[in-house]
Amino acid sequence: MTAFASAVSIDGLMTELLALAKITEAEPPVVTRVVFGEADLRARAFVKGLCADAGLEVTEDAVGNTFARWPGSDPTLAPIATGSHIDAIPNAGLYDGCVGVLGGLEAMRTLKRLGLVPRRSIELVVFTAEEPTRFGIGCLGSRMMANVLTPEQARALRDKEGSGLEEWRARAGFKGDLASVAVAAGRFHRFVELHIEQGPYLESEGYDAGLVTHIAAPASQRIVIEGEGGHAGGKLMPGRKDALTAAAELILALEAAAKSSGAIDTVGTVGICNVFPGAVNSVPSRVELTTDVRDIDGARRDRVLDALAAAASAVSARRGVAIATELINADPPATCDTEILAALEESAIAAGKKYKRMVARAYHDSSFVSCIAPTAMLFIPCRGGVSHRPDEYASPEWIGGGVQILARTLAKLAQ
Amino acid sequence: MTAFASAVSIDGLMTELLALAKITEAEPPVVTRVVFGEADLRARAFVKGLCADAGLEVTEDAVGNTFARWPGSDPTLAPIATGSHIDAIPNAGLYDGCVGVLGGLEAMRTLKRLGLVPRRSIELVVFTAEEPTRFGIGCLGSRMMANVLTPEQARALRDKEGSGLEEWRARAGFKGDLASVAVAAGRFHRFVELHIEQGPYLESEGYDAGLVTHIAAPASQRIVIEGEGGHAGGKLMPGRKDALTAAAELILALEAAAKSSGAIDTVGTVGICNVFPGAVNSVPSRVELTTDVRDIDGARRDRVLDALAAAASAVSARRGVAIATELINADPPATCDTEILAALEESAIAAGKKYKRMVARAYHDSSFVSCIAPTAMLFIPCRGGVSHRPDEYASPEWIGGGVQILARTLAKLAQ
Numbered sequence: 001m002t003a004f005a006s007a008v009s010i011d012g013l014m015t016e017l018l019a020l021a022k023i024t025e026a027e028p029p030v031v032t033r034v035v036f037g038e039a040d041l042r043a044r045a046f047v048k049g050l051c052a053d054a055g056l057e058v059t060e061d062a063v064g065n066t067f068a069r070w071p072g073s074d075p076t077l078a079p080i081a082t083g084s085h086i087d088a089i090p091n092a093g094l095y096d097g098c099v100g101v102l103g104g105l106e107a108m109r110t111l112k113r114l115g116l117v118p119r120r121s122i123e124l125v126v127f128t129a130e131e132p133t134r135f136g137i138g139c140l141g142s143r144m145m146a147n148v149l150t151p152e153q154a155r156a157l158r159d160k161e162g163s164g165l166e167e168w169r170a171r172a173g174f175k176g177d178l179a180s181v182a183v184a185a186g187r188f189h190r191f192v193e194l195h196i197e198q199g200p201y202l203e204s205e206g207y208d209a210g211l212v213t214h215i216a217a218p219a220s221q222r223i224v225i226e227g228e229g230g231h232a233g234g235k236l237m238p239g240r241k242d243a244l245t246a247a248a249e250l251i252l253a254l255e256a257a258a259k260s261s262g263a264i265d266t267v268g269t270v271g272i273c274n275v276f277p278g279a280v281n282s283v284p285s286r287v288e289l290t291t292d293v294r295d296i297d298g299a300r301r302d303r304v305l306d307a308l309a310a311a312a313s314a315v316s317a318r319r320g321v322a323i324a325t326e327l328i329n330a331d332p333p334a335t336c337d338t339e340i341l342a343a344l345e346e347s348a349i350a351a352g353k354k355y356k357r358m359v360a361r362a363y364h365d366s367s368f369v370s371c372i373a374p375t376a377m378l379f380i381p382c383r384g385g386v387s388h389r390p391d392e393y394a395s396p397e398w399i400g401g402g403v404q405i406l407a408r409t410l411a412k413l414a415q
Numbered sequence: 416m417t418a419f420a421s422a423v424s425i426d427g428l429m430t431e432l433l434a435l436a437k438i439t440e441a442e443p444p445v446v447t448r449v450v451f452g453e454a455d456l457r458a459r460a461f462v463k464g465l466c467a468d469a470g471l472e473v474t475e476d477a478v479g480n481t482f483a484r485w486p487g488s489d490p491t492l493a494p495i496a497t498g499s500h501i502d503a504i505p506n507a508g509l510y511d512g513c514v515g516v517l518g519g520l521e522a523m524r525t526l527k528r529l530g531l532v533p534r535r536s537i538e539l540v541v542f543t544a545e546e547p548t549r550f551g552i553g554c555l556g557s558r559m560m561a562n563v564l565t566p567e568q569a570r571a572l573r574d575k576e577g578s579g580l581e582e583w584r585a586r587a588g589f590k591g592d593l594a595s596v597a598v599a600a601g602r603f604h605r606f607v608e609l610h611i612e613q614g615p616y617l618e619s620e621g622y623d624a625g626l627v628t629h630i631a632a633p634a635s636q637r638i639v640i641e642g643e644g645g646h647a648g649g650k651l652m653p654g655r656k657d658a659l660t661a662a663a664e665l666i667l668a669l670e671a672a673a674k675s676s677g678a679i680d681t682v683g684t685v686g687i688c689n690v691f692p693g694a695v696n697s698v699p700s701r702v703e704l705t706t707d708v709r710d711i712d713g714a715r716r717d718r719v720l721d722a723l724a725a726a727a728s729a730v731s732a733r734r735g736v737a738i739a740t741e742l743i744n745a746d747p748p749a750t751c752d753t754e755i756l757a758a759l760e761e762s763a764i765a766a767g768k769k770y771k772r773m774v775a776r777a778y779h780d781s782s783f784v785s786c787i788a789p790t791a792m793l794f795i796p797c798r799g800g801v802s803h804r805p806d807e808y809a810s811p812e813w814i815g816g817g818v819q820i821l822a823r824t825l826a827k828l829a830q
Contacts, residue, residue: 199649216648220695232684232707233631233776234614237674244685245670248663255660259652269647270659271697275688280635280705280743282686290695292647328695361648 004351004408007113010400013106017399020046020086020102021094030390033088035129035140036064036172043086047101047126054109056124062176063154063169065141066126070108072118072414078189080118080413081373082107082406083125085141085365089133093392095382099399100194101126107194107407118414120189127365134159134168142365146372147182148332154178188373190413192340193366194406195377196394200385201358208353208401210379211344212336214296215360215367216265219305219330221291223250223312227321229277229285244275244284246321253311254291257304261295265359268293268304296333296359334367337374340413344378347408353401378406419766419823422528425815428521432814435461435501435517436509445805448503450544450555451479451583458501462516462541469524471539477591478569478584480556481541485523487533487829493604495533495828496788497522497821498540500556500780504548508807510797514814515609516541522609522822533829535604542780549574549583557780561787562597563747569593603788605828607755608781609821610792611809615800616773623768623816625794626759627751629711630775630782631680634720634745636706638665638727642736644692644700659690659699661736668726669706672719676710680774683708683719711748711774749782752789755828759793762823768816793821 023043026032033039044066048058051068058068069079084100104124111118128141135157143149155178157165169175197203202210227243251270258268272290291308295301312323341357348355358379360366366375380402383393438458441447448454459481463473466483473483484494499515519539526533543556550572558564570593572580580593612618617625642658666685673683687705706723710716727738756772763770775781775792784790795817798808 218648218696231777232682232686233633233709233778235682236679237670237682238679242670242684244688245666248666251660251663252667255652255657264651264653267647267650267652269657269696269698271647271690271695271699272693273659273688273690273699275686278687280686280707281633281684283684284686284688292696294648362646363648 003114004110004404007110008106008400008403008407009109010396013102013399013403014396016050016102017094017098020098026091029094031088031092031094032090033086034090034133035087035131036134036168040087041172044126047086050105051124054105054112056108060174061181062174062178063141063144063181064128064172064174065145065181068105068124070118070122072121074119075121077120078186079121079123080410081123081125081188081191082193082410083127084193084195085127085130087129087131089131089388091390092388093390095196095392095394096198096387097130099196099380099394099402103194103399103403103406106403107410110403110407111411116411118411120414122410122414130365135165139363139365139368142368144178144181145183146368148368148371151178183372185372190337190340191366191369191373191375192344192406192409193364193377194402195364195379196382196387197379198362198382198385198387202379202381203383206354207356207381208398209348209355209405210358211341211348211355212360212377212379213341213357214336215334215363215370215377216294216296217331217333217363217367218292218294219301220328222326222328223289223291224324225287225321227285230283232281232283235283240283241320242283243287243321246315246319246323247273247287247289249315250289250308250311254308257307258293261300261304263295263297263300265297266295266300266304294361296335298333301333331363331367332371334370334375336376340374340376340409343409343412344376344405347405347412350408351401351404353405378402418529419525419819422525423521423815423818423822424524425811428517428814428818429811431465431517432509432513435513441506444509446503446507446509447505448501449505449548450502450546451549451587455502456587459541462501465520466539469520469527471523475589476596477589477593478556478559478596479543479587479589480560480596483520483539485533485537487536489534490536492535493601494536494538495825496538496540496603496606497608497825498542499608499610500542500545502544502546504546504803506805507803508805510611510807510809511613511802512545514611514795514809514817518609518814518818518821521818522825525818525822526826531826533826535829537825537829545780550580554778554780554783557783559593559596560598561783563783563786566593598787600787603784605752605755606781606784606788606790607759607821607824608779608792609817610779610794611797611802612794613777613797613800613802617794617796618798618800621769622771622796623813624763624770624820625773626756626763626770627775627792627794628756628772629751630749630778630785630792631709631711632746632748632778632782633707633709634716635743637741637743638704638706639739640702640736642700642734645698647696647698650698655698656735657698658702658736661730661734661738662688662702662704664730665704665723665726669723672722673708676715676719678710678712678715680712681710681715681719709776711750713748716748746778746782747786749785749790751791755789755791755824758824758827759791759820762820762827765823766816766819768820793817
């Protein structure tokens, strides 16, 4: 038992994390690493160097997803994989993603130090562009691996200046057909991602680890309500087709549907409400809303969307306004794999760590990997729930505990 | 009877209206005459010249309100007044305001041509800045005459570049203490304003004239709702303090209160709804609304505001959000003078014109003159209800009919 704890080189890992954090477009300790930017490319080289030092076989796909393989005793078997991302939004910290990449590598090195020889190969995966900064879409690499984002859709992506993914990846040196990024079912036997919680609960409740049972995912819509404008004085109430009062009904209908789903995990939000013409003395003629509905259960999420659609029909008929709904996206919620969760639980107990099962409410690369392989996530605490900020922090103890649990889990799964 | 009809020089009046329209900051036929701008000053000179030609005594007050007096046989009596404005918003037409000024002048000239000598003096008033273009506040001159806008408030007015009313009026040559603009009660015996309807009803219903019984006026508020933001995924429904769902309740509460006031003349509008931070995946932390409530009855309008305040208290308590309400303005609704209305009615009948009584739903200089003198308005049709556009149009027949009714009314009131 204590062999695992002492085999983890937490000092070495922290040194590597701090070194990676210094590869940034910003002034350290601020981390900014936008995908395919100069800092992202240097960070990739740094990580690939560490992988090579550890004796792993490094390959890259056409969009820059990176795979570092430790061949098992039976290399014909599908590998166990772990990993996360190293890109960072502007003005970020050093733990989001990187703990899963360098921590995953340290878990593999720990097994090597202990002299273990896994039956299945173990792979570290560094996903391209988990953050949406450059192209406006999150989890680019894992979406493409799962073919949730098709090569055609990927080729259509543009940054704010109009440069495309094709241009950026060519500049970064990633070649080959984008269609080759999607992986076949069975490519990975199982996948487990170590990540900071990005929420306050583990720390505040005194847990060392969170075993993620479900990853919630959003369905987003744009709703455009077309009514009839007019002067706020001249247009009498009976003849009005006020787009904003219609919108108010939809905002409340979404709230009611989310609240009455029967599950605490259902959330519904209208985050944007743009009113035209937007003058004190004008009856609103058009309103644009966005809706964001999340759940860990896709069917239950769809029922909320159905309730909203029914409300929209009723409001449209009653108020004489036109309501058009466009689906922006509907990403898959993930239910984590029971076998991985069992292995994580045994490992946490063996490591003497206090853990709880929990839901991940923001999405991760695991959301998309779960479409192609049994997947689970392991959360460690982060101070105050702060993330995506330079003062993001996870203690060496939390990180070391996570790496130990992950190493034990990889060993079990690769048997 | 026909004496009045033939004494109105509609051709002369139309020539003057077209000549005035050519004094513009824009390319004719587009009319733009922002108060104290070069075109406004030339237009003032043009109108004052016509008044002098008609033998009227012209004076101006400290803010440029202009008075052209025809002394009656008993000059100790308070005069009957008529008038409107000649300033025009950018990209306007040639009838709004100008029909009331040059039509009022023509009504006075008609009485002179008929050899009538009024007992009371008759005055034409040209109000400064009915339009809010320069200083963001409508009816500047008439508000100041009624002391609804105090000299202190007037001195604080600024244009978009930061130049003040004091600077503008000095440049335009208007001197003297702004406190001298307010007039004493009794300064006018009665006031009647001729104006295009700026709505479609007289034309579509086949009326020659509208006798305005009430002028509605708005009370406007800014409502700021402060809730608690958060990630649309991480913030569960039970703990939310969503500022936008709270706002939706207020939007619907205002609509319900306006609809259930018991009178068709009550209208309530939320025209602006700004949401912060305004992202698809963020729970709104703050919402700013504006409300515009209008009525012809001030007490009934106040009851709608009370109902909205009660709704705000309830929503604030139930949802745990802070709601702050600030009154932007509360202008006085006007009830028109029955004696003027009777004179207008007799005059319309005598002129053989088809008329109806109606409510003015946008405010006019008359709204403020009504605070200091018995007041009424006379509407004539305008094509398609179009106003504040270059294609604004009132036919010579409509205008001539209005002038004839106004002339007869002034004669009656000045007896």
